[in-house]
Amino acid sequence: MLNTAITPFKTKLNSPLTKKGITILQINLGKRCNLACTHCHVEAGPKRTEELSPEICEQLIELIHRFPEIKIVDLTGGAPEMNYGFKPLVEAAKATDKQVIVRSNLTIYFEDGFGDLPEYFAQHQVRVVASMPCYLSDNVDKMRGTGVFDGSIKALQWLNQLGYGKDPSLILDLVYNPQLPTSEKFSLAPEQSNLERDYKVFLQEHFGISFNNLFTITNLPVGRTKMYLERKKLYASYLQYLESHFNSGTVEHLMCRDQLSIDYMGNVYDCDFNQMMNLPAQSYNGETLTAAKFLEAGSLDLISEVQTAAYCYGCTAGCGSSCGGALV
Numbered sequence: 001m002l003n004t005a006i007t008p009f010k011t012k013l014n015s016p017l018t019k020k021g022i023t024i025l026q027i028n029l030g031k032r033c034n035l036a037c038t039h040c041h042v043e044a045g046p047k048r049t050e051e052l053s054p055e056i057c058e059q060l061i062e063l064i065h066r067f068p069e070i071k072i073v074d075l076t077g078g079a080p081e082m083n084y085g086f087k088p089l090v091e092a093a094k095a096t097d098k099q100v101i102v103r104s105n106l107t108i109y110f111e112d113g114f115g116d117l118p119e120y121f122a123q124h125q126v127r128v129v130a131s132m133p134c135y136l137s138d139n140v141d142k143m144r145g146t147g148v149f150d151g152s153i154k155a156l157q158w159l160n161q162l163g164y165g166k167d168p169s170l171i172l173d174l175v176y177n178p179q180l181p182t183s184e185k186f187s188l189a190p191e192q193s194n195l196e197r198d199y200k201v202f203l204q205e206h207f208g209i210s211f212n213n214l215f216t217i218t219n220l221p222v223g224r225t226k227m228y229l230e231r232k233k234l235y236a237s238y239l240q241y242l243e244s245h246f247n248s249g250t251v252e253h254l255m256c257r258d259q260l261s262i263d264y265m266g267n268v269y270d271c272d273f274n275q276m277m278n279l280p281a282q283s284y285n286g287e288t289l290t291a292a293k294f295l296e297a298g299s300l301d302l303i304s305e306v307q308t309a310a311y312c313y314g315c316t317a318g319c320g321s322s323c324g325g326a327l328v
Contacts (some may be wrong), residue, residue, distance in 0.1 A: 006236075006239050006240065006243055006310050006313075007243060008310070009308040009309060009310060009312040009313060010308050012243075012246060012313075013251065013308075014248075016304075016305045017251070017254070017256070017257070017305060017306040017308055018257070018304060018305055018306070019257055019258075019270070019301075019303045019304060019305065019306055020257045020258045021069060021258060021300075021301070022067075022069060022070065022258060022259065022260055022300040022301070023069060023070065023071045023072065023258045023259070024070070024071070024072045024074055024255075024258060024259035024260070025060075025063065025064065025070045025072070025073050025074065025259070025260055025262065026074040026075075026076060026259050026260065026261045026262070026271075026272060026323070027052075027060060027073065027074070027075055027076070027080075027089065027261075027262050028042070028076050028077060028078070028080075028261065028262070028263050028264060028272060028275060029051060029052045029075060029076070029077050029078065029080045029083035029084070029085060029086060029089075029264060030048075030050050030051030030052055030077055030078050030082075030083035030084070030264040031043065031044045031045070031048035031049075031050045031051070031077065031078045031264075032044070032046075032048055032049065032050070032051055032077065032078045032079065032082045032083050033045055033046065033048065033077060033078040033079040033082060033105070034046060034079055034082065034105070034107060034108055034111050035079070035105055035107060035148065037105075037131075037224070040223060040224050040225075041220060041222040041223035041224065041225055041226075041272075041273065041276050042076075042077065042078060042223060042272075042276055043223045043224055043276075044077060044078040044079070048078065050264055051078075051082075051083040051084045051085075051264055052083055052084045052085040052264045053084070053264070053265075054084070054085075056085075056264065056265065056266040056291065057084065057085035057088060057089065059266055059291040059292055059295060060085070060089060060092075060262065060266075060291060061088060061089065061092040062295055063291055063294060063295065064089070064092045064093055064096055064098065065092060065095075065096055066295070066298075067300055068096070069300065070098060070300075071098060071099060072098060072099045072100075072101060073089065073090075073092075073093035073098050073099070073100050073101070074101040074103070074259075074323065075089060075090070075100065075101065075102050075103065076103040076272065077103070079104070079105055079108045080102055080103060080104075081102065081104065081108050081114060081117055082108065082111075082114070083264070087120070090102075090124055090126060091124070094124050094125070099127060100124065100125075100126045100127065101126070101127045101128075101129055102121065102126050102127070102128055102129070103129050103130075103131075103175075103323075104117075104128050104129070104130050104131075105130070105131055105148075105152075106130050106131070106132075106151065106152040106155035106156065107148055107151040107152060107155065109155050109158065110151055110154070110155070118155070118158050118159055118162055118164075119162065121159075121162075121164075122159075122162040122163060122164065122170055125169050125170060127171040127172075127173070128159060128164060128171070128172050128173070129173045129174075129175060129215070129323075130152070130155075130156070130172065130173070130174055130175065131174075131175050131177075132152060132156075132174040132175060132176065132199075133175070133176055133177050133178075133179075134176070134179075135198070135199050135202045135203055136149075137149035137150070139179060140152065142179075153207050153209070156172070156203070156207070156209045156211070157207065157208065157209060159172055160172075160208070160209060160210055164211075165209070165210035165211045165212055166210055171212050171213075172210075172211045172212055173211065173212055173213040173214070173215055174199060174211050174213075174214050174215070175214075175215045175217055175325075176189060176195060176199070176214055176215070176216045176217065177189070177216070177217045177218070177219055178218070178219055180219060180225065180228055180229075181229075181232075181234060181238065182232070183234075184234065184237050184241075186237075186238060186241040188218060188245060188317055188318040188319070189216035189217065189218060189318070189319075189321070189326070190216065191319070192214065192215070192216045192319065192325055192326040195214060195216060196213065196214035199211075199214050200214075213325070214325070215323075215324055215325030215326075216319075216321070216325050216326050217321050217322075217323075217325065218242075218314045218315070218317060218318075218321035219314070220273050220311050220314035220315070220321075221235060221238055221239060221242075221310075221311050221314065222273050222276050222277055222311055223276050239310050239311070239313065241317075242311075242313035242314050242317045243310075243313045243317075245313075245317040245318050246313055246316050246317060247316055247317065247318060247319070247320060247328065248316075249320075249327075249328045250315065250316045250319070250320030250327040250328055251316060253320065253322070253327040253328065254306075254315055254316070254320075254322065254327070255271060255315070255322040255323055255324065256270040256271040256274070256306045256315075257306060259271065260281070260294075260300065261274065261275050261281075262291055263275050266290045266291040266292060267280055267288070267289075267290055268280065268281045268288075268289040268290060268291065268293075268294070269281050269307075270303070270306045270307055271306075272323070273311060273312075273314075273315075274307055274309070277309060277311070279307050279309060280307070281303050281306075281307060282303065282305075282307060283302045283303060284302065284303075284304050289302060289303070315327075
């Protein structure tokens with residue numbers, strides 16, 4: 001039999017994965033979404049109802065106001081725009097001169113009650129990071145649902161008309177992630193700058209679309225991706241593949257080191273993947289943390305070491321992977 005053992009990620013590192021100063025507050029507003037993508041690590045969808053409460057929203061607004069070291073407020077979901085507290089959080093961040101990122105699926109703009117979003121984003125200079133796992137319609141619809149590609153193209157054209165991708169203050173980024181594997185012929189994302197060039201040429205020639213950056217993100221074996229890999233009996237071999245491509249040069253730049261990831265209940269994690277796998281961040285004395293505890297302490301520096309797991313090999317394989325794309 002093949003040896004399927006995975007080296008514990010902690011063992012692979014020469015020293016503990018320490019937390020740096022916190023500059024990014026990433027908030028998962030909930031699991032409500034108009035789509036149910038096959039690769040979604042959050043397992044979001046139209047039937048999910050979990051979302052931010054008014055009480056937790058107030059705590060997060062207070063965190064944003066109280067800590068100037070937070071430079072970026074990164075709003076995710078589900079479709080973040082569908083969940084309670086979205087606009088109050090955007091406005092709190094803008095009032096304190098922080099950059100706001102919304103991780104948008106684009107198609108939400110065509111749902112009842114959300115048609116004001118592109119103009120709202122432009123008015124508040126929100127940075128839009130949009131899922132676009134391929135520039136070919138068949139691949140996108142296979143991963144995200146029939147008609148999603150056409151809706152995404154219309155949304156991108158709409159954003160372009162408002163100045164996104166052209167005006168330096170209106171940043172539009174796209175996110176690529178590979179197709180889910182059907183066999184053990186695994187692959188990492190292509191080289192980011194080359195793929196970005198291909199996307200820009202294709203989308204401009206065929207649809208007149210401009211955007212700023214392409215981020216390549218590895219499929220981490222978490223959420224629906226993990227369930228898919230387990231169904232196909234590929235989970236262990238995919239982890240081995242990721243471990244075999246471990247690149248120590250990525251560790252310095254890992255997103256978990258300078259961010260807090262907060263869920264809709266106010267619990268704190270080192271990253272969104274740990275959040276979905278229920279691996280909470282821990283304080284210096286091993287206590288699990290909440291937004292309320294940071295407010296009580298009057299400090300964001302309560303975590304010394306990042307919590308790790310086998311799926312961390314996904315962020316450190318090849319050129320690395322993060323919410324901002326390749327790491328090296």
